[in-house]
Amino acid sequence: MQYKKETFKQKLLAECKKEFLTYGYALSSLNRIAKNSDITAGNIYRYYAGKAEILEEIVAPAYNEVPSIIEHLTAIFPSMTYDETCETLCKTLVNIYKVYGDSLLILANKCADTAYQDFSTKLIHAVKKVLLKKLFKSPSKDDEIFVIICSKSLVTSVFDVYELGYGEREMGAIINRILNYHFYKINERI
Numbered sequence: 001m002q003y004k005k006e007t008f009k010q011k012l013l014a015e016c017k018k019e020f021l022t023y024g025y026a027l028s029s030l031n032r033i034a035k036n037s038d039i040t041a042g043n044i045y046r047y048y049a050g051k052a053e054i055l056e057e058i059v060a061p062a063y064n065e066v067p068s069i070i071e072h073l074t075a076i077f078p079s080m081t082y083d084e085t086c087e088t089l090c091k092t093l094v095n096i097y098k099v100y101g102d103s104l105l106i107l108a109n110k111c112a113d114t115a116y117q118d119f120s121t122k123l124i125h126a127v128k129k130v131l132l133k134k135l136f137k138s139p140s141k142d143d144e145i146f147v148i149i150c151s152k153s154l155v156t157s158v159f160d161v162y163e164l165g166y167g168e169r170e171m172g173a174i175i176n177r178i179l180n181y182h183f184y185k186i187n188e189r190i
Contacts, residue, residue, distance in 0.1 A: 008039075008047075009047055011037060012033070012037055012039070012044065012047065012054075013054070013057065013058060015033050015036050015037045016028075016033055016054050016055075016058060017058060017102045017103075017106065018036075019032060019033050019036070020055065020058070020106045020110050021102060021105060021106060021110060024109075024110040024111075024112065025051065025055055025106075025110055025111050025112070025113075025114055026112055026113055028051060030044055030050070030051060052114070055106075055111070055114060055116070058102075058103055058106065059103045059106055059107050059111065059116055059119075060116075061100070061103065062099075062100035062103040062104055062107055063107055063116050063119055063122075065100075066096055066100065066104070066123065067122050067123055067125070067126040068126075069092065069096060070092075070123065070126040070127055070130060071126045071129060071130070073088070073089065073092065073130050074129055074130045074133050076088070077130060077133065077134045078133055078134060082183070082184070085134065086176060086179045086180065086183070089179060090172050090175050090176045090179060091172070093158055093175050094168050094171050094172045094175065097162050097171065098168065101162075104159070104162060105159070105162060105163060107119040107120075108120060108159045108162075109159075120155060120159075123155050124148070124151045124152050124155050125151075127151040127154060127155055128144075128147050128148055128151040131147045131150060131151060132144065132147050135147065135186060135187065135190075146190065150182060153182065154178070154179075154182055157178045157182075158175060158178065161174050161175055161178070
């Protein structure tokens, strides 16, 4: 009995992810989800109070963990060479997608008017902290503005790569190129 419930719930969550990715949270419909899952909308309410609770189950782990993972890197990056930093960051970004995939894409631009709408800003702030620590000993206000813009560009680029849905190797190669585009010999260029 428990196995059937868990199988049903996983099928329902998979359909909800598709719905949120296609329509965004605001325009998604539990009736459409039910129809696409070959169940009744009432059956959904046996498991969830509504769309908000479903969204929470899908995105909360990524929302809470991903910025922490990025911020954790601030502690180890200063002692690394440029190549080590790029390799570590690239592997981390690919692994984050492996673990959180669709949840990240929903958080990136499908959660307007929800408690999760600030995810990209939260992530940009985490990346900013890493970059400031890696690039500048004592950053000026202009340095901070520069790093915020670089952080936005990097986060947007990585989400663009995630949306392409490539395999790990291809994704890693593209992310590595993006990192080099942004940061190779950056101290000589800025």
